[in-house]
Amino acid sequence: MSLRILVGVKRVIDYAVKIRVKPDKSGVITEGVKHSMNPFDEIAIEEAVRMKEKKIAKEIVAFSCGPAQCQETLRTALAMGADRGIHVEVAGPQFDTLQPLHISKMLAQLAKDEQIDLIIVGKQAIDDDCNQTAQMTAALLDWPQATSASKIEAKDGSLQVVREIDGGLETIKVKLPTVVSADLRLNEPRYATLPNIMKAKKKPIKKLTPKDLGVDVSPRIEVVTVEEPPVRLAGAKVENVDMMVEKLKALGHA
């Protein structure tokens, strides 16, 4: 097997940062805040690199859509082992209203333009928690999909994927080309080694606009307001279980 893999990587606010809402409630403060690659996307890149090391894949293309700083995210992907990057630049207010549908359309077009055999993305982004991009991309391309993957094996020209579902683990076989979304336990991403960081400098990053891919990024939604979750109120203590049941009934929870 000699697959060409497309991996989507999203630049999100770092998971360790304390999120704060803007005073005008129009969104979340992103200015000057630490950003990094979506953790599920790191897992996706790691899986692609491991497939290349096992000689199942021959080329890894990393893709990111967003403002100019996405180049840093792409460089991290290159330093982890991707061969080249594609940056679709969308900045400012347009970026804030980007939806998985827009990204899926870009991924679908790139898959056709770059003759991709396998698309791997993180199962969801930690900022919007949508869990939609992989599914939509597969539908647009009419490709099979294997989402929430915790194990991928290449067998006889197709992929055998173990999925983490609510009921447990489901093993499915998908024909190529296919879309896979990476779940937490798929692998543990490597640190970019120093030699690879040096090599990443020389790897190319192609810049495109949404128009180049025929994708209209005009907003389909309007953000009305963004608010902090309600402050957690103090609880009440009760003497025993019977009293607790009574209290729950009184509050309308039982």
Next chain:
Amino acid sequence: MALSFVGNVQSCRLLEFQYISVISCFVLVMALQLRRLSLGLAKFQQARNASILTSLPETHELLRKTCRDFAEAELKPNAARFDKEHLYPKEQILKMGELGLMGIVVPEDFGGAGLDYLAYAVAIEEISRGCASAGVIMSAHNSLYLGPLLKYGNDQQKKDWVQPFAGGDKIGCFSLSEPGNGSDAGAASTTAVTSADGGWTLNGTKAWITNGYESEATVVFATTDKSLKHKGISAFVVPKPTPGLSLGKKEDKLGIRGSSTCNLIFEDCHIPKDNLLGKPGLGFKIAMSILDGGRIGIAAQALGIGQAALDCAVDYASKRKAFGQPITKLQSIQNKIADMALQLESARLLTWRAAALQDEGRAFIKEAAMAKLAASEAATFISHQAIQILGGMGYVSDMPAERHYRDARITEIYEGTSEIQRLVIAGNVLKEYGV
């Protein structure tokens, strides 16, 4: 321009004069072009220099992120344990080796990462921020062991003593100080006497050797000709273990307890003649030039410790409430935080400047001494104030502030005490003034 020059000359009558003039014009033109080129190059270097005042180059930023992620995940959770149990972080050093951190400036041909000294400074700071012991192990190995071999070793020595030591599984150490002399490095009483086969026999004791226990080789400085005083010291590379070389007990230190420090005792220790580094009598010069570079590593380590202490202090202060509000609202605390941040940032700029000068191949001795002095004094100041900000919590091992305080202290002592740094700086400044 060249053609018009030649055209003018060709109107001269004497043939030889014409011939010489054409050649000299050509040479003049080439010289002017070269000067323009070198000015342009100097401008480029200046531009690169100026840019680190505002931010690191992209590669270095990526490197910093990798080292920080590594330090947060692998070093920070274990640092307290390494300190409490005096544990050498063997697994973590191996992982650092896999990342390329144990051979940062070693050329790729000899198994290293082939990066520059600015990258080295950035990496050591991030590693030290996670664990100061890991930072010193990395610094001593890179600057003090690999350094002399890279700069003064021949190709065979680099193959034997650098290549196997660039991947993290083997580390080396640097043996200069003795029980009888630290700052007074020229008074080395360890002797190396030539033996019949052209090799040497070493006798003497070296003290305070970082990585003394885990290292599998050492660069050692011994007197080959006492009459020449400090010009009679030579440098050698000695494998460990080797007959005639024994280790003293591990020192029970105040801080950086994850790294081993012990005496190296040489008793009729024989080494072959291929193990001489450079030339006989070059030892003192080697030691001094290596320590100049090592200072940047230790400055970076001190920056890491200082940064960790500042992070701890600010985090605590933002959560601790007194007089009805977080103590970050109090002016006394804000004054402390400002002073701590100021000292740290100033020391960091000095360190990066010294590293950038070293990368450009320009003189950096004064700047390296300034960096080490500033960073080590910043680290002790910051960790002292961090304990103050944490109050009682700063005094107990539940919080890392007390460990940072203990780790920071040594940075003012090793690789040139603060007093020596002041002498180096003053010497260079006076030279600049020509007085």
